[in-house]
Amino acid sequence: MYNSKISGLGYYVPENVVTNDDLSKLMDTNDSWIQERTGIQERRHVIKGDGDTTTTMGVKAAKVAIERAGIDKDDIDFIIFATLSPDYYFPGPGVLVQRDLNIKTVGALDIRNQCSGFIYSLSVADQYIKSGMYKNILVIGSELHSHGLDMTTRGRGVSVIFGDGAGAAILSREEDSTKGILSTHLHSEGEHAEQLSLIAPGMGKRWVTDIIADQDENDESYYPYMNGQFVFKNAVVRFSEVIIEGLKKNQLEAANIDMLIPHQANLRISQFVQKKFGLRNDQVFNNIMKYGNTTAASIPIALTEAWEQNKVKSGDLVVLAAFGSGFTWGSAIIKW
Ligand code: UT7
Numbered sequence: 001m002y003n004s005k006i007s008g009l010g011y012y013v014p015e016n017v018v019t020n021d022d023l024s025k026l027m028d029t030n031d032s033w034i035q036e037r038t039g040i041q042e043r044r045h046v047i048k049g050d051g052d053t054t055t056t057m058g059v060k061a062a063k064v065a066i067e068r069a070g071i072d073k074d075d076i077d078f079i080i081f082a083t084l085s086p087d088y089y090f091p092g093p094g095v096l097v098q099r100d101l102n103i104k105t106v107g108a109l110d111i112r113n114q115c116s117g118f119i120y121s122l123s124v125a126d127q128y129i130k131s132g133m134y135k136n137i138l139v140i141g142s143e144l145h146s147h148g149l150d151m152t153t154r155g156r157g158v159s160v161i162f163g164d165g166a167g168a169a170i171l172s173r174e175e176d177s178t179k180g181i182l183s184t185h186l187h188s189e190g191e192h193a194e195q196l197s198l199i200a201p202g203m204g205k206r207w208v209t210d211i212i213a214d215q216d217e218n219d220e221s222y223y224p225y226m227n228g229q230f231v232f233k234n235a236v237v238r239f240s241e242v243i244i245e246g247l248k249k250n251q252l253e254a255a256n257i258d259m260l261i262p263h264q265a266n267l268r269i270s271q272f273v274q275k276k277f278g279l280r281n282d283q284v285f286n287n288i289m290k291y292g293n294t295t296a297a298s299i300p301i302a303l304t305e306a307w308e309q310n311k312v313k314s315g316d317l318v319v320l321a322a323f324g325s326g327f328t329w330g331s332a333i334i335k336w
Pocket of ligand 1: 028029030033034037038115156157158160227228229230231232235264265266269293295323324325
């Protein structure tokens with residue numbers, strides 16, 4: 001048995017900064033509502049027509065992670081790509097990344113677990129490395145939300161929250177069993193699937209021919225829906241539960257945490273969790289202020305920034321945790 005360690009990290013966000021004031025020109029919202037309820041000051045949106053997609057952003061983040069891991073692209077044994085905003089309905093972006101990076105015919109897996117996508121991906125990658133099957137796995141979380149948001153007052157409860165961006169990690173074999181990913185913990189509760197969802201263009205409710213024939217501009221099923229307060233209430237409970245589960249599994253407690261990197265859903269959620277575990281400001285990394293909620297990309301972007309700022313150091317106990325659509329949630333306990 002081996003462990004897996006994160007040997008390289010990278011992220012990419014589009015240059016185009018969209019402030020809360022910018023959004024207030026498109027819909028009935030304002031800077032103080034957004035900051036007070038979410039902590040978000042600005043986010044990045046791909047400019048229409050500039051060519052960036054979920055895949056291309058993922059590729060840009062991946063190139064940085066590969067270089068920092070000190071490996072060649074041909075050393076990658078497997079690709080895992082998490083997103084809720086794929087370029088195509090199918091095939092998923094895993095194979096598109098493989099093509100763009102010109103990596104030989106390794107397997108590429110797409111993960112559909114929204115905000116928990118990166119933790120689910122880490123967990124899958126970790127099992128492959130632990131078992132000895134693979135040595136280096138490229139894990140990407142990337143999202144292009146802006147193209148799919150309802151930028152009118154009707155969609156303001158969702159549209160002000162989400163941003164575009166990508167993060168990537170290389171997971172590599174670690175021979176020292178006391179280091180690297182110690183454990184991952186995954187959960188889901190499909191009972192609440194529609195509480196945070198995008199129903200169309202799924203095949204479940206309607207036939208494609210009907211969708212095309214309808215072409216109804218009032219059809220909201222093409223936009224993401226979120227029952228915000230219900231999601232919020234579940235998030236704070238599940239974040240806490242899954243962090244405790246991870247700590248217990250490793251005979252650790254909150255006092256052992258050096259750095260908590262929560263999925264950037266809402267600054268108020270992060271602050272609730274911080275308070276619950278009695279963590280100082282410097283023990284929780286947040287960047288939702290700059291990027292909004294980038295779902296599957298949020299943890300790898302935050303982890304990369306924390307690492308770049310020397311806030312994640314060798315020997316640190318790093319805890320990652322996420323909650324989101326599905327509902328799905330999870331945590332990863334890492335000895336850096
Ligand atoms: O990443 C996946 C997991 N996601 C989450 O965990 C998100 C969880 N939920 C949340 O973060 C919060 O519920 C939101 C930020 C989405 C919303 O905050 P809230 O405090 O729950 O607000 P609300 O939905 O209860 O809306 C309060 C009021 C409503 O007006 P009335 O009915 O009180 O007159 C909304 O219509 O705020 C109104 N509102 C807005 N006003 C200005 C909703 N969106 C906006 C907006 N600007 N953008």
